Amino acid sequence: MADLTLAIPSKGRLKEQSEAVLKNAGFSITALGTSRSYFGRLDGFSDGRSADISFLSAGEIARETMRGAIHLGVTGEDLVRETLRNVDDKIALLKPLGFGHADVVVAVPESWIDVNTMEDLDDVAAGYRRNYGRRLRVATKYWMLTQSYFASHGLGVYRIVESLGATEGAPAAGTADIVVDITSTGSTLVANHLKILADGVVLKSQANLIGSRTVAWTSAGLELATDIVQRIGGDPKVLASAVTL
Amino acid sequence: MLRDETTNSATDRSLQAFDALFERYQCEQIETAILQNADPFLETAGEDLRRRMFTTVGGAGEELCLRPDFTIPVCLHHLQSRTDLPRRYGYLGPVFRQREEGLHEFLQAGVEHLGRTETPYLADADLMAIAVDAALMPDAQAVLTLKLGDPSLFHQLLVSLEVPTGLRNRLIRAFGRGLDETSLKKILSPIEAEDMPLPAELRKLLHDPEALEQAVADMMLAQGLSLHAGRNAHDITERYLEIYGPQDIGLTETDKARLMKILVDYLRLNGPALEMPARLTDFERRHDITFGANLEQFADRLSEFSAKADTSIPTDFTFASDFARPLDYYTGFVFELFVNGASRPVAAGGRYDRLMEILGSEDPVPAVGFSLWLDRMPNWGAKNG
Numbered sequence: 001m002a003d004l005t006l007a008i009p010s011k012g013r014l015k016e017q018s019e020a021v022l023k024n025a026g027f028s029i030t031a032l033g034t035s036r037s038y039f040g041r042l043d044g045f046s047d048g049r050s051a052d053i054s055f056l057s058a059g060e061i062a063r064e065t066m067r068g069a070i071h072l073g074v075t076g077e078d079l080v081r082e083t084l085r086n087v088d089d090k091i092a093l094l095k096p097l098g099f100g101h102a103d104v105v106v107a108v109p110e111s112w113i114d115v116n117t118m119e120d121l122d123d124v125a126a127g128y129r130r131n132y133g134r135r136l137r138v139a140t141k142y143w144m145l146t147q148s149y150f151a152s153h154g155l156g157v158y159r160i161v162e163s164l165g166a167t168e169g170a171p172a173a174g175t176a177d178i179v180v181d182i183t184s185t186g187s188t189l190v191a192n193h194l195k196i197l198a199d200g201v202v203l204k205s206q207a208n209l210i211g212s213r214t215v216a217w218t219s220a221g222l223e224l225a226t227d228i229v230q231r232i233g234g235d236p237k238v239l240a241s242a243v244t245l
Numbered sequence: 246m247l248r249d250e251t252t253n254s255a256t257d258r259s260l261q262a263f264d265a266l267f268e269r270y271q272c273e274q275i276e277t278a279i280l281q282n283a284d285p286f287l288e289t290a291g292e293d294l295r296r297r298m299f300t301t302v303g304g305a306g307e308e309l310c311l312r313p314d315f316t317i318p319v320c321l322h323h324l325q326s327r328t329d330l331p332r333r334y335g336y337l338g339p340v341f342r343q344r345e346e347g348l349h350e351f352l353q354a355g356v357e358h359l360g361r362t363e364t365p366y367l368a369d370a371d372l373m374a375i376a377v378d379a380a381l382m383p384d385a386q387a388v389l390t391l392k393l394g395d396p397s398l399f400h401q402l403l404v405s406l407e408v409p410t411g412l413r414n415r416l417i418r419a420f421g422r423g424l425d426e427t428s429l430k431k432i433l434s435p436i437e438a439e440d441m442p443l444p445a446e447l448r449k450l451l452h453d454p455e456a457l458e459q460a461v462a463d464m465m466l467a468q469g470l471s472l473h474a475g476r477n478a479h480d481i482t483e484r485y486l487e488i489y490g491p492q493d494i495g496l497t498e499t500d501k502a503r504l505m506k507i508l509v510d511y512l513r514l515n516g517p518a519l520e521m522p523a524r525l526t527d528f529e530r531r532h533d534i535t536f537g538a539n540l541e542q543f544a545d546r547l548s549e550f551s552a553k554a555d556t557s558i559p560t561d562f563t564f565a566s567d568f569a570r571p572l573d574y575y576t577g578f579v580f581e582l583f584v585n586g587a588s589r590p591v592a593a594g595g596r597y598d599r600l601m602e603i604l605g606s607e608d609p610v611p612a613v614g615f616s617l618w619l620d621r622m623p624n625w626g627a628k629n630g
Binding site for chain 2: 110111113119124127129132135146147148155156157159172174177
């Protein structure tokens with residue numbers, strides 16, 4: 001294993017913005033092999049060394065960092081928190097990067113004029129079985145986040161309906177009553193006649209540089225990582241406290 | 246009786262003791278599958294339980310789980326067997342829960358008593374006596390603490406105080422999760438105007454419930470929602486007016502102050518259980534309320550239990566007014582048993598009259614039961630690690 005492997009998103013806006021952050025900090029990225037390669041090299045470190053780059057999907061980056069297959073990664077906090085409960089034991093959030101903003105929110109149909117808070121939702125969920133013969137159904141791809149957020153509001157009687165795409169359409173399609181979904185501007189929710197509860201923001205997420213607490217770190221790897229963290233404006237102490245050599 | 250690897254790791258002594266206990270109390274011993282359909286657990290206990298279950302998916306896409314408790318499998322077993330009632334079931338075997346630390350697999354034993362319809366307090370008292378007997382099996386000299394609660398008294402208190410339905414339901418749910426003065430204050434505080442968003446075109450209909458309901462129905466149709474598959478315009482409008490409507494929650498500030506005072510006073514009612522009937526009667530007089538038949542049942546249950554358990558009745562037998570369970574199928578009394586001052590109960594149980602219907606019974610079936618953790622029993626516990 002290289003002293004330092006950094007994973008960045010393999011496509012789209014997240015890839016471009018991740019690369020821009022590194023380039024602005026004076027690093028250069030070279031894709032190895034063809035342009036569609038999954039491996040690359042990061043150059044521009046103060047001491048002239050280089051690090052390995054892995055191009056992965058944002059979800060894989062969260063999982064692989066948690067597993068200890070890579071040292072550093074760039075991915076959304078939502079994906080990190082969705083990967084594992086108590087994820088803070090395995091992953092350290094080193095620096096929010098100011099892009100990839102998205103909120104995970106609880107949204108209900110606009111026509112539910114009587115439901116504006118989690119407390120209202122709890123009230124309504126409690127009567128569901130009695131009134132409609134089944135539990136309240138929540139469409140989401142965020143199982144973990146939904147469960148812990150709802151539990152923190154004392155809400156336990158509902159069912160999650162897993163939704164891997166077009167979650168916001170679930171109420172109109174009749175497959176769920178409400179949604180827990182990601183939104184950056186809220187316009188998709190509005191277009192689907194859904195409103196966010198007043199205290200329905202589960203997580204304000206953005207892309208982060210994350211570090212693995214489970215990977216084997218070498219002192220050379222830590223030096224390289226410290227260089228990256230410092231040059232993108234992060235606090236090297238956070239990194240140092242997350243890493244055991 | 247099921248004797249797989251985990252069961253074998255329990256001592257023969259504990260297995261024999263439970264065999265004898267079940268025989269003494271005429272409990273029919275049953276086995277239930279370790280791999281269960283997850284649906285009944287999630288439908289009854291809710292999604293919150295999923296975090297503590299081990300789940301997997303079957304070949305046909307059905308969600309399965311390792312048995313997280315016995316009550317639901319025992320009830321389902323009864324429903325499938327279509328046998329007559331009343332019936333008392335006994336069980337012993339491993340259950341599986343996700344825990345932060347410690348074992349994920351541990352042994353539980355217990356009794357579920359289904360369908361005894363005459364005077365529920367008799368079944369309640371019987372069951373508590375069996376639990377006490379079971380908890381003392383490893384060591385007859387152990388010091389037992391028995392904690393008793395009865396949410397039905399709290400419910401009746403709210404009825405007697407004529408608390409409006411919406412607020413009453415909120416209070417009952419908060420009570421199940423553990424109600425204290427702070428949470429009580431929060432529930433009773435007035436809803437601020439800015440917390441009442443309402444689309445402008447509906448605002449002018451606030452004083453015309455029928456027109457408001459029609460407008461909500463139109464909105465639902467325009468948004469592609471079914472008017473029948475879930476919440477309908479009537480329910481939404483009714484609840485809106487109840488919670489956010491111009492009449493607030495139907496209580497004046499004086500009413501609220503009185504309600505607050507009485508409920509706080511009630512939540513302070515803790516102490517020796519056998520003194521409670523007198524103290525509750527005194528409470529009724531002081532606040533001019535009535536617990537009605539629920540207090541009689543409470544007193545009858547106590548005296549019946551005292552008569553049954555005459556020799557083994559724990560010296561520390563307390564009532565806690567705020568003791569309840571968060572599951573909505575628990576309907577009446579609840580109890581917990583502690584051995585030698587341990588912080589976690591060795592056994593817990595109560596009345597759950599609503600569960601059988603949720604699981605598909607056509608008629609309501611009164612039910613009481615308790616579960617006992619074998620690994621928390623002194624002398625036995627250490628040996629099944």
